Amino acid sequence: TEHSERRNEHRQKSRSRASESVTCPSTIFEVVQGLDGITRTTAHTRQRYLGKGGFSVCYAIEDQHTGDILAGKVVSKIILEKPRSRAKLETEILIHGAVRHRNIVRFWRCFEDENNVYMILELCKNQTLAELVKRKKRLPEPVAARYLHQTLDGLRYLHSKHVIHRDLKLGNLFLDDETVKIGDFGLACQLEYEGQRKNTMCGTPNYIAPEVLGSSVGHSYEVDIWSLGVILYAMLIGRPPFETSDVKSTYRRIKANAYKFPEDTSISAEAQDLIRATLSANPADRPTITEFYAHPFLQRYYGGPGSPGTNHRFSPMKP
Numbered sequence: 001t002e003h004s005e006r007r008n009e010h011r012q013k014s015r016s017r018a019s020e021s022v023t024c025p026s027t028i029f030e031v032v033q034g035l036d037g038i039t040r041t042t043a044h045t046r047q048r049y050l051g052k053g054g055f056s057v058c059y060a061i062e063d064q065h066t067g068d069i070l071a072g073k074v075v076s077k078i079i080l081e082k083p084r085s086r087a088k089l090e091t092e093i094l095i096h097g098a099v100r101h102r103n104i105v106r107f108w109r110c111f112e113d114e115n116n117v118y119m120i121l122e123l124c125k126n127q128t129l130a131e132l133v134k135r136k137k138r139l140p141e142p143v144a145a146r147y148l149h150q151t152l153d154g155l156r157y158l159h160s161k162h163v164i165h166r167d168l169k170l171g172n173l174f175l176d177d178e179t180v181k182i183g184d185f186g187l188a189c190q191l192e193y194e195g196q197r198k199n200t201m202c203g204t205p206n207y208i209a210p211e212v213l214g215s216s217v218g219h220s221y222e223v224d225i226w227s228l229g230v231i232l233y234a235m236l237i238g239r240p241p242f243e244t245s246d247v248k249s250t251y252r253r254i255k256a257n258a259y260k261f262p263e264d265t266s267i268s269a270e271a272q273d274l275i276r277a278t279l280s281a282n283p284a285d286r287p288t289i290t291e292f293y294a295h296p297f298l299q300r301y302y303g304g305p306g307s308p309g310t311n312h313r314f315s316p317m318k319p
């Protein structure tokens with residue numbers, strides 16, 4: 001309802017972020033220059049508020065001509081005066097705009113007006129896995145396996161395109177009905193050559209891999225694998241493994257590989273084994289994506305990449 005949306009908006013506002021400077025008009029005009037040189041204008045109606053992130057506000061928007069409903073991610077040009085925000089937007093447009101897979105939020109196009117830049121994305125109707133886990137407290141193993149399997153399908157595609165996402169977390173795994181879609185490519189990077197190592201620090205505290213925090217040799221694809229371990233743990237236990245009340249102690253715990261499974265949990269030996277392997281301090285010890293698919297935890301429910309199990313075998317939980 002509009003009331004709960006406003007309450008939600010209000011609650012999120014107290015986090016006080018750069019996205020506050022966004023004012024999105026109720027009609028958004030997209031001016032497109034056709035190949036024939038003729039300029040056409042598409043009008044979109046702003047609909048319900050979907051959420052906000054570090055630098056954007058997101059609304060459902062309806063194309064007034066076709067009636068299509070998509071997600072409009074709105075970034076204020078005031079924010080883009082900051083080099084970091086500009087870099088994030090550029091990365092997002094370049095990398096997200098170049099990938100296409102059923103388990104990745106579709107990036108349609110982007111345009112700007114006087115005040116904002118608009119990214120037009122596939123609308124994911126059912127929020128993210130973060131809200132789902134919060135609501136359900138924890139997810140049953142078959143459900144977690146299904147979401148993990150779909151995330152792997154998307155990630156396998158990304159890595160095959162030499163893209164490292166670098167910010168995989170429950171809040172960036174969007175849900176459209178029962179389909180997981182990886183989103184938010186603001187921290188992604190694309191490797192230019194085989195074996196390249198990256199050095200810039202990025203990620204979200206709870207999900208960040210130890211080699212990003214303190215390594216002189218840089219990091220690579222394995223940081224996404226690490227995040228999958230954090231994601232699986234968080235789905236099954238209800239909170240991420242290294243969570244503390246402050247970022248510094250979280251980093252300390254990540255570096256010390258200090259996490260445990262609560263004694264009262266009944267998560268299977270297979271799930272624990274997969275989490276342990278994935279949260280290996282040494283990136284080379286983590287399972288590869290192929291090994292992930294072959295692991296007994298996923299084999300129990302599904303086969304290899306893109307197996308029909310992800311879509312058909314059962315319908316576990318309404319978001």
Ligand code: ADP
Pocket residue numbers: 050051052053054055056057058071073105121122123124125127128171174183184186
């Ligand atoms: P930022 O890059 O600013 O951190 P996000 O990409 O995380 O922003 O998006 C902010 C919020 O907007 C998300 O948490 C979600 O609630 C909503 N959102 C973003 N993209 C979509 C989408 N494609 N479909 C539905 N909601 C979305």
